[in-house]
Amino acid sequence: MxxxxxxxxxxxxxxxxxxxxxxxxxxxxxxxxxxxxxxxxxxxxxxxxxxxxxxxxxxxxxxxxxxxxxxxxxxxxxxxxxxxxxxxxxxxxxxxxxxxxxxxxxxxxxxxxxxxxxxVAGVSKGVANSVFLTLGTGVGGGIVIDHKIYSGSHGVGSELGHMTVQCEGRRCTCGSIGCWEQYSSATALIRQGREAVEKNPDSLIVKMVNGDLDKIEARTVIDAARQGDKVACEVYDKYIYYLAIGIVAIINAFDPEVIALGGGVSKAGDFLLEPLRKKVAEYVFYKDLPYARIEIATLGNxxxxxxxxxxxx
Amino acid sequence: MxxxxxxxxxxxxxxxxxxxxxxxxxxxxxxxxxxxxxxxxxxxxxxxxxxxxxxxxxxxxxxxxxxxxxxxxxxxxxxxxxxxxxxxxxxxxxxxxxxxxxxxxxxxxxxxxxxxxxxVAGVSKGVANSVFLTLGTGVGGGIVIDHKIYSGSHGVGSELGHMTVQCEGRRCTCGSIGCWEQYSSATALIRQGREAVEKNPDSLIVKMVNGDLDKIEARTVIDAARQGDKVACEVYDKYIYYLAIGIVAIINAFDPEVIALGGGVSKAGDFLLEPLRKKVAEYVFYKDLPYARIEIATLGNxxxxxxxxxxxx
Missing domain, CATH: 3.30.420.40 (ATPase, nucleotide binding domain)
Structure with a gap:
C-alpha cells in the first residue's frame, strides 16, 4: 500500500x-x-x-x-x-x-x-524515543515515544516551545512568561542580533544588511559569528546557551535517544551542533551517564x- | 500472588x-x-x-x-x-x-x-498518563505513560525538578542554573521565607519560630500565610507562581490526565491547590481546551x- x-x-x-x-x-x-x-x-x-x-x-x-x-x-x-x-x-x-x-x-x-x-525515515530512524524541534518562527516540538507520536492525554502536549526557561523574563505571545521560544526560535535570534547591533553599530551584522536592520535574518547573525564578529559571537553564544538549557530540560524529563533539530537555525549544521553539545554536557543532570544524541534532522521540507x-x- | x-x-x-x-x-x-x-x-x-x-x-x-x-x-x-x-x-x-x-x-x-x-491505587488510579511530583527537600518527578513507568531511553528521565525555569537564576546543586527545585521545593520555600523575614522582622513567621530563623519550616510560611501575614502571603504567592510555571511546562510537554502532588508542601491541601490551579489556568498554552487535573496525592508515605x-x- x-x-x-x-x-x-x-x-x-x-x-x-x-x-x-x-x-x-x-x-x-x-x-x-x-x-x-x-x-x-x-x-x-x-x-x-x-x-x-x-x-x-x-x-x-x-x-x-x-x-x-x-x-x-x-x-x-x-x-x-x-x-x-x-x-x-x-x-x-x-x-x-x-x-x-x-x-x-x-x-x-x-x-x-x-x-x-x-x-520513520530520518535521523531518528530505528530509535524508540525521540524528540524533534523546529527552530523557526517559534519553537515547535514533536515527541515520539515507543515509535509512536505522543501528544498527551488531551492532545495538547508536545508544545515544547512553551516551557518557561526564564520565569521573570519576556512575556510570550501565548500569555505566559519566559517561554523557551522567546529565547531559542529563529525569531528570537534575529531579535537578539538586532538588539545587540543597536548598541554596537560597527558589528559585521550591520555591514551584511547594508545598514538595514529589518533585513537581519537568523543566518545573518550565524554567518557573522562564523566570521568571528565579536558582537555576533556574543549573541550566538548566548543563543546556544538558551537552546542548551531547554534541551537539557527535555533530556532530564523525557530522556530520548535522539533530539533532532530542524527549521531555519538548524541549517547552521556543525556550527550549531558542536557548541550546543558542549553546553548540554555541562548542564545535563546525569553528567556521567549516556543521554540523547543531538543531531540535525535529515529530511528537511x-x-x-x-x-x-x-x-x- | x-x-x-x-x-x-x-x-x-x-x-x-x-x-x-x-x-x-x-x-x-x-x-x-x-x-x-x-x-x-x-x-x-x-x-x-x-x-x-x-x-x-x-x-x-x-x-x-x-x-x-x-x-x-x-x-x-x-x-x-x-x-x-x-x-x-x-x-x-x-x-x-x-x-x-x-x-x-x-x-x-x-x-x-x-x-x-x-x-495503581491512589489519586491517578485508572488514568493512563500521570505525573507525580514530590515537593520536599528537592522536587522529584515520577512519570507514568500508558499505565507504565516512563524513565526514558537511558533511565535518566523524569528528573522534573531539574528543568530550568530561570536561566539567569540560582545555581543548582546539580551544576545547572535556575532548576525548578531551586524555586519550588520545600527547601526553596523555607529559603524564600527566611530571606523575606530578614528584611521584614515583624512578620508573623518570626513570632512563630520565637525569633530563631533556623526553625522556619515550609509549614511555618504556609501557616503564617493562612493567617494572613502580609510577608508570608507575598512569599507564598511567589512560590505558587514558581510551582505553576513548572506544572504548566509539564502540561505543555506531557499533557497528562493527572498531576499528583506529594511531599511536605502538599500537606497544605486546598490552600495549595486553589491558588495553584488558578495560576496554571492563567499560563497554560491551550487555555480553552481540557488539560490535567492537579490533585494532592492520596497514599502519603x-x-x-x-x-x-x-x-x-
Whole structure:
C-alpha cells in the first residue's frame, strides 16, 4: 500500500505519495491562497492528492490513507480546532476531504508529523524515543515515544516551545512568561542580533544588511559569528546557551535517544551542533551517564509530507 | 500472588506485603543505620522482608517479586548507580538481596515508584498518563505513560525538578542554573521565607519560630500565610507562581490526565491547590481546551512501599 501525505502551509500545499518505508514516490504543490477560507483550500488538497496519485501511476485502490500536517491543532474526529496563523477555527477538514476522496483521513500538528517522519525515515530512524524541534518562527516540538507520536492525554502536549526557561523574563505571545521560544526560535535570534547591533553599530551584522536592520535574518547573525564578529559571537553564544538549557530540560524529563533539530537555525549544521553539545554536557543532570544524541534532522521540507503520510500507517 | 515493596530511606527501611490491587496487607520498618555501608543495610531489607511475609501469614511461595524504591538511580541489571544522599555508588543491590531471597528484584527511583503507586491505587488510579511530583527537600518527578513507568531511553528521565525555569537564576546543586527545585521545593520555600523575614522582622513567621530563623519550616510560611501575614502571603504567592510555571511546562510537554502532588508542601491541601490551579489556568498554552487535573496525592508515605511492590507486577 501507499499513503498520501499533505503538508499544509500558509504559502503552499505540498502533497506526496509515500511508500511503506517513508520514501516519497512523487510529489507536487500548489499555492494555498489562504484568503479564500478553509473549504476551497481543503478541496485543493484533495484534488492535488488525486493528481499526485495519477501522475505517479497509481490508483486510489493503492492508497491506504491520507495524512495531513497542519500548523495548529486537530482533534480525533478530524476537526482542526485552530491554526492561529491560517486563522482557521473549528474546520471539519476530514469531512471536506472525504467528500472528494473516500479514504481514512488523519490530521496532526506539523512539528509532530515532522518528528514522526524523522523517526520513520530520518535521523531518528530505528530509535524508540525521540524528540524533534523546529527552530523557526517559534519553537515547535514533536515527541515520539515507543515509535509512536505522543501528544498527551488531551492532545495538547508536545508544545515544547512553551516551557518557561526564564520565569521573570519576556512575556510570550501565548500569555505566559519566559517561554523557551522567546529565547531559542529563529525569531528570537534575529531579535537578539538586532538588539545587540543597536548598541554596537560597527558589528559585521550591520555591514551584511547594508545598514538595514529589518533585513537581519537568523543566518545573518550565524554567518557573522562564523566570521568571528565579536558582537555576533556574543549573541550566538548566548543563543546556544538558551537552546542548551531547554534541551537539557527535555533530556532530564523525557530522556530520548535522539533530539533532532530542524527549521531555519538548524541549517547552521556543525556550527550549531558542536557548541550546543558542549553546553548540554555541562548542564545535563546525569553528567556521567549516556543521554540523547543531538543531531540535525535529515529530511528537511520533505518531513512534512512523509510524516503526514505515516499518520495513516 | 503478593508482592514485597521496600522503601529505602536515609532514616528507615520500610517493607510491606502488597496485594495485586496495591493494598498493603502488612508492613514493618527498621532503622537504616547508613553508617554501616550498603551490604548490611541490604541484608536487613531482605531479613525484614522475610519477617513481614511470615508475620502476615504468607510464605515465600506466595511472593512473586520484590521491588525496591531508592533515593537515587538504578540500572536494569539491578545495580544502584548512585544514591547521593546515602553515599552509595555502584551497589549490586539485586545480587545481595537474591543471596538471601531467591526472587526477581526490581529497583527504581523513589519518586518514580510513588508515581506508580498513585497510578495503581491512589489519586491517578485508572488514568493512563500521570505525573507525580514530590515537593520536599528537592522536587522529584515520577512519570507514568500508558499505565507504565516512563524513565526514558537511558533511565535518566523524569528528573522534573531539574528543568530550568530561570536561566539567569540560582545555581543548582546539580551544576545547572535556575532548576525548578531551586524555586519550588520545600527547601526553596523555607529559603524564600527566611530571606523575606530578614528584611521584614515583624512578620508573623518570626513570632512563630520565637525569633530563631533556623526553625522556619515550609509549614511555618504556609501557616503564617493562612493567617494572613502580609510577608508570608507575598512569599507564598511567589512560590505558587514558581510551582505553576513548572506544572504548566509539564502540561505543555506531557499533557497528562493527572498531576499528583506529594511531599511536605502538599500537606497544605486546598490552600495549595486553589491558588495553584488558578495560576496554571492563567499560563497554560491551550487555555480553552481540557488539560490535567492537579490533585494532592492520596497514599502519603505508603506510596513508597506500594509503588516498589508494583514494580514486580
Amino acid at each position: 501507499v499513503y498520501i501525505g499533505v503538508d499544509l502551509g500558509g504559502t503552499n500545499i505540498a502533497v506526496g505519495l509515500v511508500d511503506e518505508e517513508g520514501k516519497i514516490l512523487h510529489k507536487d504543490s500548489v499555492p494555498t491562497l489562504l484568503e479564500r477560507g478553509p473549504e476551497p483550500v481543503i478541496k485543493d488538497m484533495a484534488h492535488l492528492s488525486l493528481k499526485v496519485i495519477k501522475d505517479a501511476g497509481y490508483t486510489l485502490d493503492d492508497v491506504k490513507a491520507i495524512g495531513v500536517g497542519v500548523p495548529g491543532l486537530a482533534d480525533k474526529t478530524g476537526v482542526v480546532i485552530f491554526c492561529t496563523n491560517l486563522r482557521w477555527h473549528m474546520v471539519p477538514l476530514r469531512e471536506i476531504m472525504q467528500s472528494i476522496i473516500d479514504k481514512p483521513v488523519f490530521i496532526d500538528n506539523d512539528a509532530t508529523v515532522a518528528g514522526l517522519a524523522e523517526s 520533505d518531513a512534512g509530507i512523509i510524516g503526514a503520510a505515516m499518520l495513516g500507517k | 503478593v508482592y514485597i515493596g521496600v522503601d529505602l530511606g536515609g532514616t528507615n527501611i520500610a517493607v510491606g506485603l502488597v496485594d495485586e490491587e496495591g493494598k498493603i496487607l502488612h508492613k514493618d520498618s527498621v532503622p537504616t543505620l547508613l553508617e554501616r555501608g550498603p551490604e548490611p543495610v541490604i541484608k536487613d531489607m531482605a531479613h525484614l522482608s522475610l519477617k513481614v511475609i511470615k508475620d502476615a501469614g504468607y510464605t515465600l511461595d506466595d511472593v512473586k517479586a520484590i521491588g525496591v524504591g531508592v533515593p537515587g538511580l538504578a540500572d536494569k541489571t539491578g545495580v544502584v548507580i548512585f544514591c547521593t544522599n546515602l553515599r552509595w555508588h555502584m551497589v549490586p543491590l539485586r545480587e545481595i538481596m537474591q543471596s538471601i531471597i531467591d526472587k526477581p528484584v526490581f529497583i527504581d527511583n523513589d519518586a518514580t515508584v510513588a508515581g506508580l503507586a498513585e497510578s 505508603d506510596a513508597g512501599i506500594i509503588g516498589a511492590a508494583m514494580l514486580g507486577k
